[in-house]
Amino acid sequence: METIYQDFAPKGIQFFYVYKPLAHPELHNYVRPVSLDERLMHVTEAKRRLGSGITWLADTMANDFHKALVQFPNAEVILDPEGRVVMRRPWSRPAQLREDLAAIVGPVESPTTIADLDLPEQPPLPTAQKGVVPRVPLPEGALPMLVEVVEQTSTPYYVKLRAEGAPELWDTGKGEMYLGFHLDPLYRVHWNNEVDPVEWRISAPDGVVVTPSQGIGADPDAPADADPREFIVEVDGTPGAVVDVQVQYFACDDALTFCIPVRQNYQVTLVRDTSHSWTIRTDADGNWGRPSPQ
Amino acid sequence: MSTIRVLFVSGTLLAWSALNAQRPGPDEFVDPSVGDGPRAHEFWPAAPEVGDLFPDVNVVDDLGNPVNIRELAAENYSVLVLGCLT
Numbered sequence: 001m002e003t004i005y006q007d008f009a010p011k012g013i014q015f016f017y018v019y020k021p022l023a024h025p026e027l028h029n030y031v032r033p034v035s036l037d038e039r040l041m042h043v044t045e046a047k048r049r050l051g052s053g054i055t056w057l058a059d060t061m062a063n064d065f066h067k068a069l070v071q072f073p074n075a076e077v078i079l080d081p082e083g084r085v086v087m088r089r090p091w092s093r094p095a096q097l098r099e100d101l102a103a104i105v106g107p108v109e110s111p112t113t114i115a116d117l118d119l120p121e122q123p124p125l126p127t128a129q130k131g132v133v134p135r136v137p138l139p140e141g142a143l144p145m146l147v148e149v150v151e152q153t154s155t156p157y158y159v160k161l162r163a164e165g166a167p168e169l170w171d172t173g174k175g176e177m178y179l180g181f182h183l184d185p186l187y188r189v190h191w192n193n194e195v196d197p198v199e200w201r202i203s204a205p206d207g208v209v210v211t212p213s214q215g216i217g218a219d220p221d222a223p224a225d226a227d228p229r230e231f232i233v234e235v236d237g238t239p240g241a242v243v244d245v246q247v248q249y250f251a252c253d254d255a256l257t258f259c260i261p262v263r264q265n266y267q268v269t270l271v272r273d274t275s276h277s278w279t280i281r282t283d284a285d286g287n288w289g290r291p292s293p294q
Numbered sequence: 295m296s297t298i299r300v301l302f303v304s305g306t307l308l309a310w311s312a313l314n315a316q317r318p319g320p321d322e323f324v325d326p327s328v329g330d331g332p333r334a335h336e337f338w339p340a341a342p343e344v345g346d347l348f349p350d351v352n353v354v355d356d357l358g359n360p361v362n363i364r365e366l367a368a369e370n371y372s373v374l375v376l377g378c379l380t
Contacts, residue, residue, distance in 0.1 A: 001375060004373075008373075012370045012371070013370065013371050013372070013373060014366075014367070014369060014370055014371070014372040014373065015372075015373045015375075016366070016372065016373070016374045016375070017374075017375055017376075017377045018353055018374055018375070018376050018377070019377060019378060020376045020377065020378050021378065022378050022379065022380045023378055023380050024380040025380065026380075027379075027380035028379070028380065030379045030380050036354065036358060037358070040354075040356060040357075040358055042378070042379055043356050044356070045379060046377065046378070046379055047356075049379070055355075055356075056356050057353045057354065057355055057356070057361060057366075058353060058354050058355075058356070058358075059353050060352065060353060060354065064351040064352065064353070065351055065353050065363070065376075066376065067338065068338070068340075068341065068342075068348070068349040068351050069337065069338065069341050069342075069376070070337045070338060070341060070376075073376060073377070073378060074375060074376050074377060075337075075375070075376050076373065076374065076375040076376070077348070077373075077374050078371060078372065078373055078374075079348055079363070079364075079367040079371070079372045079374065080367070080371055081367060081368055081369065081370055081371065082347070082368075083347050083348050083363070083364035083367050083368065084345060084346065084347055084348070085342045085343065085344050085345065085346050085347075085348055086344065086371070087344065088337065088341070088342070088343075088344060090337060092375055097373065101371075101373070104371055105371070280380070
């Protein structure tokens with residue numbers, strides 16, 4: 001994309017990246033932003049890592065752009081100056097895009113190659129030690145479910161809840177549900193294991209039973225780590241039911257400037273969150289992978 | 295017990311697959327829009343076709359200021375690509 005930008009921007013073509021919901025939450029430890037400010041933090045991080053000259057925009061938190069177009073993570077469109085769609089593609093194809101643009105403004109005599117560019121591909125943000133707390137396997141076929149913060153607070157959501165379930169859970173309201181409390185690497189925080197571990201509690205409406213309904217995170221010997229605190233609960237409820245999750249933990253930054261108690265609340269709805277695809281875990285060595293559960 | 299298989303693929307950044315579809319990945323990450331498979335053309339049903347006006351939606355710039363897509367495109371031909379960190 002960058003080579004196309006280099007070749008066609010001088011011909012007047014405008015290029016924009018539109019930041020959207022995470023395709024694969026947890027890849028390289030990135031977790032879902034819960035506010036527009038946090039989404040803009042993701043944009044800043046994307047700029048840092050990619051080093052592109054292309055202008056970044058961000059979709060609204062209602063994902064208006066994404067919902068207007070396609071479910072794929074890297075769709076592309078060309079609009080004419082009247083705002084009409086000249087080309088749309090569900091999956092970006094740079095070679096074809098180059099041909100599309102050449103048809104509009106003429107070919108480029110000496111196309112830029114990737115080797116011509118000196119793009120600083122930066123690594124993901126460092127975290128505290130990982131591999132300290134064993135990971136909890138996801139239920140078979142699990143995908144992210146709808147999780148919303150109850151309120152925007154002045155205290156950031158240093159730890160983000162992700163809930164996942166298999167289609168059985170969305171369809172019947174019954175089955176295993178994964179609850180994972182993940183540090184947000186953009187806040188440069190860690191689990192301080194010398195203070196009380198994370199605690200959570202679920203409140204369910206009448207007709208919905210969650211077992212267990214509360215839990216306490218691991219308390220390993222290592223003084224600090226960045227592993228998620230994960231749990232599997234059994235849900236016996238109804239499709240679309242909403243449960244409240246309250247979590248309390250100590251947010252402690254890597255620079256050791258603060259370590260504060262935080263209590264935050266989420267609502268988990270027993271439906272799939274279609275703005276994300278499957279999660280991809282990143283291990284202690286930065287390796288990642290997980291095939292599609294579909 | 296989950297049968298999750300974990301693939302370890304050293305040195306590759308899937309993050310940029312969202313922004314650079316030229317980079318091949320493991321089989322599980324092959325472009326699902328290729329060929330005649332069921333996911334080949336999964337635009338949302340209401341998505342604009344070629345020739346249609348793009349929906350009148352707003353996004354924001356990197357400072358959080360609202361930006362209207364049609365107004366943005368009014369300057370010249372515009373390429374818009376969805377992307378994210380993962």
